[in-house]
Structures are given as C-alpha cells and as structure tokens.
Amino acid sequence: MSTFKPRDWGSHAPFIAPGYKSTILRGPSRAPLAIKSGLTEGTGPRFAPAAVRELDFDLTKNGVVNGEPQGERIVVHGRVMDTDGRPQPDILVEIWQANAAGRYVHKVDQHEAPLDPNFRGSGRCFTDANGNYKFYTIKPGAYPWGNHFNAWRPNHIHLSLFGPGFATRLVTQMYFPGDPLLELDPIFLGTEDAAARERLIAKFSIDKTEEGFALGYQFDIVLRGRNGTPMEN
Numbered sequence: 001m002s003t004f005k006p007r008d009w010g011s012h013a014p015f016i017a018p019g020y021k022s023t024i025l026r027g028p029s030r031a032p033l034a035i036k037s038g039l040t041e042g043t044g045p046r047f048a049p050a051a052v053r054e055l056d057f058d059l060t061k062n063g064v065v066n067g068e069p070q071g072e073r074i075v076v077h078g079r080v081m082d083t084d085g086r087p088q089p090d091i092l093v094e095i096w097q098a099n100a101a102g103r104y105v106h107k108v109d110q111h112e113a114p115l116d117p118n119f120r121g122s123g124r125c126f127t128d129a130n131g132n133y134k135f136y137t138i139k140p141g142a143y144p145w146g147n148h149f150n151a152w153r154p155n156h157i158h159l160s161l162f163g164p165g166f167a168t169r170l171v172t173q174m175y176f177p178g179d180p181l182l183e184l185d186p187i188f189l190g191t192e193d194a195a196a197r198e199r200l201i202a203k204f205s206i207d208k209t210e211e212g213f214a215l216g217y218q219f220d221i222v223l224r225g226r227n228g229t230p231m232e233n
Contacts, residue, residue, distance in 0.1 A: 011196035012230050019186035021147050041167040047092045049126060056124045059095075059137035063120030070116050071100025071138035073214035076174070076202070079131040080161065083225025087131025092162040095135055096122040102141030102153075111144060136214060142181055154181035154188065161221065171232045174219045175201045191230045199229050 016027035055062040060073055076095070080088045098104050098121065101113040105121050119138060127133045142152045157174045175182060182188050182201075191197045199222075208216025221229045 008224075008226050008228055011191065011193050011199075011226075011228060013187075013190035013192075013232070017186060017190040019147075020190050023190075037167060041165060044165045046164055047126075047162060051092065052124050052126060057135050059097075059119065059121065059123045059135065061136075062123060064118045067118050069099070069119035069138050071119075071141075073136065074139050075134065075136055075205075075208050075210060075214045075216045076157065076219060077132065077134040077205070077208050077216065078219040078221060080127050080133065080221045080223065081131055082223055083228065085222075087127070087129070088163070088223065089127055089129045089131060091127040091131070091133075092124060093127060093133045094122070094124040094160040094162075095137070095157050097137065097140040097157045098143055100138050100141050102143030113141070113143065139176070139215075147186060152181055152184075154179045154185050159219075159221070161223075170223065172221070172229055173200060173232070174217075176217070177201055177204055196230045199227070 014023075014027075016023045016029075018024065053062075060069055063069065080091050080093070082088060096104075098109075099113075099116045099119045101116070103109055103111065103113040103115055105115065105119075123135055123137070125133050125135065137157070140155050140157060142155055145151050145153050155176045159172050159174060161170045161172075162168060173187070175188060188197060188200065191200065202217040202219040205216035205218040208218065210216070223229070
C-alpha cells in the first residue's frame with residue numbers, strides 16, 4: 001500500500017496571478033478555512049454510466065444538425081493515473097472548448113468569429129478499467145480575450161474530472177505542442193514551474209492518428225504528487 005502524498009502546490013497556478021487580471025478580483029485574499037468533511041462529501045453523488053450517452057465522446061457527431069463540423073479533426077486520448085502510476089477507472093472526464101474559429105457556444109462569447117451549427121463543443125466519457133479515455137473532436141482555434149492589449153488565448157481544451165464525489169472534482173486545460181501563443185499567455189504562464197507547464201501540453205501521437213481522418217494527441221493526467229498535472233484551483 002502506498003503512503004499518502006500531499007498535493008505539490010508549487011506546480012499549480014496561484015489563486016491570484018497578477019498577469020491574469022480577473023484573478024485579482026475573484027481570487028481569495030484571505031487564508032482558506034478548513035471545513036471538516038464526512039463520508040458523504042468523499043463518496044457521492046457518484047455518476048453512473050447512464051450519465052454518458054452513446055455519442056458524448058465524439059464531438060464531431062454529437063452536435064451535428066445538418067452536415068459535419070468545420071475544422072481539423074483530432075483524437076484526444078490518455079490515461080488518468082494516481083501519483084504511483086496506477087490507472088484510475090470509472091472517472092468521469094468532461095471536456096469543453098471553442099470551435100475551429102475560436103468561438104464557444106455560450107451567450108457570453110460574442111466576439112466576431114462564426115458559430116458552427118454542427119459543433120456544440122462539449123462531451124464526456126468514463127475512463128475504462130485501465131484508466132484510458134478518448135475523445136474525437138475538432139482542434140479549437142485561438143481567440144481574443146481582452147486581458148491586455150492584443151491578448152489571444154492559445155488553442156486549448158478544458159477538462160474536468162470527477163471521482164467518487166463532487167469533492168473530488170479537478171479542472172485543467174490541455175494545450176497543443178508548438179503553439180507560439182503559449183509563451184504570451186498569462187493563464188499558461190500562471191503555472192510558474194516550467195516542468196509543470198510542460199505537463200499541460202499534449203504530445204502528438206502518430207499511433208493514435210487515424211489514417212485519412214484525424215490526428216492523434218496524447219494527454220495523460222496524474223492526479224497528485226510531484227508529477228501531478230497542474231489543476232485550476
């Protein structure tokens with residue numbers, strides 16, 4: 001049996017990052033209070049397989065109205081592991097993202113990029129017995145976000161993971177290799193440890209690339225420890 005390993009807070013972004021302006025307003029300015037949790041918070045409510053529909057893992061199909069979504073098709077896959085590398089089965093993995101033009105299906109997103117009527121930009125799946133997950137989707141576009149002059153967010157996909165209960169939820173972002181916007185993005189750079197930032201960048205995977213259909217990207221997620229994936233706290 002492995003010993004408990006605390007979260008390495010040095011590999012996560014701080015609650016308040018001056019370069020990421022909205023954190024100055026919403027980040028806590030006082031030390032958090034510890035609230036004792038019981039069995040309920042740690043074990044429920046648990047999501048059942050029925051929470052995932054047949055095409056929820058395939059964003060190239062689950063929002064289709066009339067035709068296919070526009071953009072570069074990709075396969076995003078990986079494993080969810082604990083700090084000792086053991087696979088974590090039955091984890092609910094959710095993703096959401098902008099479309100190929102860099103626009104979300106959300107009323108707040110009103111920037112001048114087209115919506116895609118055949119792309120809703122969200123999906124979910126469970127990890128299998130070996131901790132594996134997989135999504136088909138469209139590579140998201142960059143978009144302006146108003147944080148500073150000429151600010152653009154790199155291509156990225158948001159991921160949320162649920163274990164046995166709501167108290168176990170973790171949220172992170174996956175970026176793409178070779179993106180020149182990474183070194184200009186205060187959110188990505190908010191994770192100050194350079195090695196930890198690298199763990200936010202997916203790896204191109206020729207093994208998962210499907211001939212004539214979609215490029216593959218591997219993004220493994222480690223839930224805790226020195227090699228843990230940086231999370232949005």
